[in-house]
Every structure is written in structure tokens, then in C-alpha cells.
Amino acid sequence: MTKARQDRTIDIAAAVEQVADGMTVGLSGFSYQNPPMAIVRQIIRRGLRDLTLVSGPTAGIETDLLIGAGCVRRVVAAGVALERIAGIAPAFRYHAERGDVEVWECDECIWYVALKAGAWGVPYLLWRGGVGTSLPELNTELEEVEENGGRYLRVPAIRPDIVFLHAAEADPFGNVRACRQAYLGRSFAERALAEACNGAVICTVESIVANERVVAEPEWTLLHGALVAQAPWGAHPGGVSGRYVPDLEHIRAYARAATELRTGNDGPYRRYLEAFIHEATDHDGYLRAVGDHELRSLRIEAA
Amino acid sequence: MAIATDKPSGVAHIEGLDEATTALMVCVVARELRDGQVVAFGLHADAMLSAAMLAQQLHAPNLRIRHGLRAERGMVFGAAAWTDRRDDDSWRRVEYLEAHDAILRAANPASPMRFCDVFFVGGMQIDREGSTNLIGLKGADGRLAVRGPGSIGTTSIGTFAADVILFSPEHSPRRFVETVDFVSVPGWKRRAAVGLEGGPRLCVTSKAVMDFEDGRMRLRSVHAGSTIDEVVAATGFPLLLANDIPTTPVPSDAERQALAALAGSDSTAGDPAVTDPTRGDSTATDPTSGDFGA
Numbered sequence: 001m002t003k004a005r006q007d008r009t010i011d012i013a014a015a016v017e018q019v020a021d022g023m024t025v026g027l028s029g030f031s032y033q034n035p036p037m038a039i040v041r042q043i044i045r046r047g048l049r050d051l052t053l054v055s056g057p058t059a060g061i062e063t064d065l066l067i068g069a070g071c072v073r074r075v076v077a078a079g080v081a082l083e084r085i086a087g088i089a090p091a092f093r094y095h096a097e098r099g100d101v102e103v104w105e106c107d108e109c110i111w112y113v114a115l116k117a118g119a120w121g122v123p124y125l126l127w128r129g130g131v132g133t134s135l136p137e138l139n140t141e142l143e144e145v146e147e148n149g150g151r152y153l154r155v156p157a158i159r160p161d162i163v164f165l166h167a168a169e170a171d172p173f174g175n176v177r178a179c180r181q182a183y184l185g186r187s188f189a190e191r192a193l194a195e196a197c198n199g200a201v202i203c204t205v206e207s208i209v210a211n212e213r214v215v216a217e218p219e220w221t222l223l224h225g226a227l228v229a230q231a232p233w234g235a236h237p238g239g240v241s242g243r244y245v246p247d248l249e250h251i252r253a254y255a256r257a258a259t260e261l262r263t264g265n266d267g268p269y270r271r272y273l274e275a276f277i278h279e280a281t282d283h284d285g286y287l288r289a290v291g292d293h294e295l296r297s298l299r300i301e302a303a
Numbered sequence: 304m305a306i307a308t309d310k311p312s313g314v315a316h317i318e319g320l321d322e323a324t325t326a327l328m329v330c331v332v333a334r335e336l337r338d339g340q341v342v343a344f345g346l347h348a349d350a351m352l353s354a355a356m357l358a359q360q361l362h363a364p365n366l367r368i369r370h371g372l373r374a375e376r377g378m379v380f381g382a383a384a385w386t387d388r389r390d391d392d393s394w395r396r397v398e399y400l401e402a403h404d405a406i407l408r409a410a411n412p413a414s415p416m417r418f419c420d421v422f423f424v425g426g427m428q429i430d431r432e433g434s435t436n437l438i439g440l441k442g443a444d445g446r447l448a449v450r451g452p453g454s455i456g457t458t459s460i461g462t463f464a465a466d467v468i469l470f471s472p473e474h475s476p477r478r479f480v481e482t483v484d485f486v487s488v489p490g491w492k493r494r495a496a497v498g499l500e501g502g503p504r505l506c507v508t509s510k511a512v513m514d515f516e517d518g519r520m521r522l523r524s525v526h527a528g529s530t531i532d533e534v535v536a537a538t539g540f541p542l543l544l545a546n547d548i549p550t551t552p553v554p555s556d557a558e559r560q561a562l563a564a565l566a567g568s569d570s571t572a573g574d575p576a577v578t579d580p581t582r583g584d585s586t587a588t589d590p591t592s593g594d595f596g597a
Contacts, residue, residue, distance in 0.1 A: 134436075
């Protein structure tokens with residue numbers, strides 16, 4: 001008797017059960033696009049602590065929210081910002097200035113090189129960028145070295161314990177896809193994170209599609225071998241390339257609450273967490289709290 | 304490279320600037336771009352995209368924009384290739400789609416797929432030798448007191464690109480300082496100290512155009528509406544003065560026509576920034592407010 005192909009689907013709660021305090025957690029996404037927010041909210045509900053986030057390389061609300069909720073000890077990102085809404089992500093700014101959160105100071109290339117070293121199984125790689133800057137002074141894991149008469153940064157390997165991604169589609173066997181309507185920048189360092197990861201790569205998706213569809217259009221497959229959790233609107237308030245745009249109203253309201261932290265008023269931020277994370281006890285509850293009408297207005301009509 | 308924009312604007316929208324100033328800055332940058340160069344940008348993506356497409360149209364048909372937009376397929380400009388929008392067809396003018404991290408993978412300057420030749424860099428602070436800072440600001444005790452967003456893509460690409468153009472809509476003493484508190488991208492002296500040749504070539508602001516002489520910033524031209532004295536006063540270090548400092552040439556007829564065509568029909572305003580307690584206060588000295596991009 002032949003053995004059936006393994007179904008690689010999992011639910012959000014079970015996915016987040018695999019995270020423990022102190023782990024190094026990779027999060028995909030670029031700025032407003034494709035952050036795994038359903039996972040982020042579940043991590044906060046679980047009250048996980050002392051995480052090292054490897055996000056971005058230019059990170060956004062997924063990182064800011066985890067920091068604001070007290071889950072993070074260290075951030076490996078080249079930047080944490082909310083684009084034109086907040087040039088410096090507000091909870092990140094507040095907690096970094098207080099020293100609650102350490103920043104693994106880098107730029108996007110160095111972030112990428114550290115994951116490459118992790119993926120290749122070498123302890124470090126040499127990189128030309130960052131020489132003559134403040135990065136090695138602020139990030140003691142980066143060292144300026146001389147080799148063959150040239151100066152380089154020695155960039156140590158980074159290997160996440162677990163990686164969470166969000167994408168438009170996947171089949172039940174772990175083939176993760178962008179959708180046909182995806183626009184430029186349809187992928188966001190997912191491969192770099194996945195290849196460097198020591199443990200599970202878990203991808204939430206808008207919809208699970210048939211394997212036949214994946215086979216018919218393999219050029220849309222971004223990576224394979226992931227565990228797959230269905231989470232429609234799972235990047236909200238971020239957007240998903242080809243499916244829906246970021247909810248700027250929601251992000252603005254979030255940023256207003258987070259900006260209050262610096263004035264000593266944590267009330268609005270606590271209320272945000274209560275309304276959208278704790279009282280909404282799961283992803284469906286979150287979607288109800290946001291509202292069907294609000295969500296539908298974000299949807300991209302097929303071209 | 305924070306290429307994604309909240310809302311793609313028409314030809315270009317820069318927060319806090321009027322259209323004429325933005326158009327002038329776009330023309331200044333376009334004139335500096337050479338045929339055959341590869342151009343990448345993160346900072347003020349839509350303004351720099353306008354400049355690159357303007358250059359393609361006017362004098363640099365072989366200029367390549369990372370992400371493959373070609374002006375000669377029609378001049379309707381939209382950042383739609385970067386976004387969900389399909390209300391103009393600029394997204395159909397793209398020759399190649401890249402992942403957002405594609406640019407991080409090719410650091411060999413000899414490759415036709417090299418990072419880029421021209422890169423635009425901004426900062427919370429820019430100093431007299433052209434070093435930039437997106438990391439943060441020091442307090443009185445010398446330690447980081449104001450957290451910046453981080454260096455984003457500026458450090459490595461700003462080091463490798465043959466041609467770095469500094470770009471800052473804001474021209475003020477808090478932006479233009481004697482020495483940056485932290486270095487995201489090294490300027491002339493810092494580069495020389497670690498064996499790197501050259502340095503940033505130009506700095507374009509809403510008031511003026513500066514170049515560099517012996518690694519120090521020098522006033523090259525002043526935009527109409529500003530004066531030399533005003534620019535000098537708005538700069539937090541002694542600015543070298545060129546022998547002859549003309550008014551920055553206004554957009555020519557050809558540039559105006561091409562810009563109008565680029566702008567197409569759409570002009571969506573950018574997002575109003577979130578209310579910052581330090582913002583809008585005329586006495587504010589918080590260098591974290593305003594649009595410094597990355």
C-alpha cells in the first residue's frame with residue numbers, strides 16, 4: 001500500500017505553540033506588505049517574552065506591535081518605520097530609548113548577509129558595506145577586520161529558531177505562492193529567512209489552493225516545504241501583494257496610540273491591545289473587531 | 304529601500320513642499336543622471352522615480368531603473384508598478400519584476416545586474432563632509448537619546464554606488480550639522496580613512512544645490528525664492544561658497560512638457576503624518592519629525 005503525501009496544514013494556535021520564550025523568531029514582510037499579523041497577535045495573546053525578532057529587513061507594524069506588547073528583547077532589522085505615518089515606529093522608538101529593547105544595528109544588506117551565512121552554515125561572512133560607519137560601534141557582533149589589504153565587516157550568521165511568513169496562497173503540501181495579481185515586490189526576503197531557519201517555516205495564507213493550480217503555474221511558487229495555516233486577512237492592517245491594500249486608517253490609529261507612550265500615557269496603547277488582541281480571543285474575533293465593511297473596502301479587484 | 308509608498312502620488316509628492324519646488328528638485332536630479340547608468344532609490348521613491356523617468360525621456364534612454372520601468376513605452380507616470388493600483392497602465396511598462404531583496408544580492412560593481420550606479424541618501428542628520436545618520440541622536444551624556452528608524456538600505460548601497468546624491472527636502476540647522484551623531488553612510492573623510500575613494504557628489508534640498516570641494520560641502524546654486532544668506536543661515540556648519548552662485552535653472556520648456564506628461568492625470572496627496580507632540584511647534588527642535596525617508 002502506498003503512503004499518502006503528508007498534509008502540511010496547521011492552525012494558527014498550534015503554529016504559535018511552537019514558540020517559546022527567548023527564541024529567535026523570523027518574520028517576513030516589507031514595511032506594510034505581507035506581515036504575518038495573525039501570528040503576531042497570537043504571540044501576544046500567549047504572553048511570550050524575551051524574543052529576538054529577525055524582521056524586515058525594513059520592518060513595520062508587526063515588529064512595533066510585538067515590542068509594544070512587551071514580547072521582545074532584541075530586534076534584528078535595518079529599520080522599523082511606518083512609512084509616512086511615522087518615520088520612526090513609535091513603540092520601537094519608545095522602548096529602544098528606554099533600553100527595554102536592544103537593536104542589532106545593521107542595514108538591509110548586512111541583515112541579508114547574516115541570514116546568508118546562516119543558510120550556508122558558515123560562522124560569518126565578510127562584507128564591504130558598513131566599514132567607516134557607527135554600525136560596529138553600536139553592534140558588537142559586527143567587527144571591522146582587514147583581509148588582503150581591504151577592510152570588511154565580519155557579519156556573524158543568524159539562524160532563526162522558527163520563521164513565520166504571510167503570503168497570498170499555498171497548497172496543502174507547503175508550496176507557498178504569490179497570486180497572479182501580485183505587483184512588483186511580490187516577495188520579501190521569505191527565502192532568505194526560510195533558508196537560514198533552524199526549525200519550522202510556517203506560512204499563513206489568504207487561501208489554500210489546490211495542488212493542481214500550483215503545478216499549472218509553478219513560476220508563482222515562492223518557496224516549498226512550509227507548514228501552512230489558513231488566515232484570511234492575516235496580514236491586516238498590513239496589505240498582501242495582489243489581494244488587499246494596507247489599512248492606513250487602522251495603522252494611523254495604532255500609531256496615535258503608540259505615540260502617546262512617550263508622553264507617559266499608556267492608556268490608548270493598552271486599549272488597542274485589549275480591543276484587538278485580548279478581547280478578540282482569536283483571529284476570527286479580530287476580524288469581527290475590525291469589521292467586515294472595513295475589510296472589504298481594502299480588497300483589490302482582480303485586474 | 305523602502306520603495307513601497309503609502310499612496311503613489313502623481314509626478315511626485317514630497318511632504319510639506321509645494322509642487323513647483325518638488326518639480327524643480329526633480330529636474331535638478333534628472334539633469335545629473337547620465338545615459339547608461341543604473342539608478343536605485345528608496346528615499347522619496349516617487350520624486351526620484353520621476354527624475355529617473357524624466358532623464359530617460361530627455362537625455363538618458365539607456366538609463367535603467369531598478370525594477371524595470373521604461374518611460375518610452377508611454378509617459379503616463381504612476382508608481383503603480385509598486386502598488387495595487389491599476390487605474391493607469393504604468394505597471395504594464397515594466398521589463399522585470401524583482402523581489403524587494405533582489406537589490407541586496409549583487410554587490411559586484413562590474414556586473415550588469417550590479418546594485419546601481421546612482422543612489423539617493425537622506426538622513427535625520429547630514430554633515431559637512433556628507434556623512435548621513437538614520438540611527439539616532441545623542442543626548443548630553445553622549446549616549447543614544449533619540450532612536451531613529453535605522454539605516455535601512457543606505458549604508459551598503461551608499462558605500463558601493465559610484466554616484467551618491469544626498470537628498471533632503473528639509474534644509475535646516477538641525478538637519479545640516481557639523482558632525483553627525485552616528486554614521487549610517489560615511490562621507491568624504493570617513494571614506495578616505497578606511498581606504499574608500501570618493502564620496503557623495505551632490506546634495507539637493509528645497510532651498511539649494513550643494514556640491515563638494517576637497518570633501519567639504521559647497522553651495523553651488525540657490526533656488527529662486529531663497530537667498531545665499533538664507534541658505535547659509537539654514538546650514539548648521541560653515542558652508543563653502545562657490546565663486547559664482549547662480550539661481551538654480553528653472554525647469555525648461557522641454558522639462559516642463561515631459562513632467563506634465565509624466566504626471567498624467569493622477570495626483571494623490573501623501574498621507575498626513577501622525578500627530579507628533581513635537582510637530583507643528585515652531586520652537587520644535589526634534590529632528591525626528593519631518594520627512595527624512597530612507
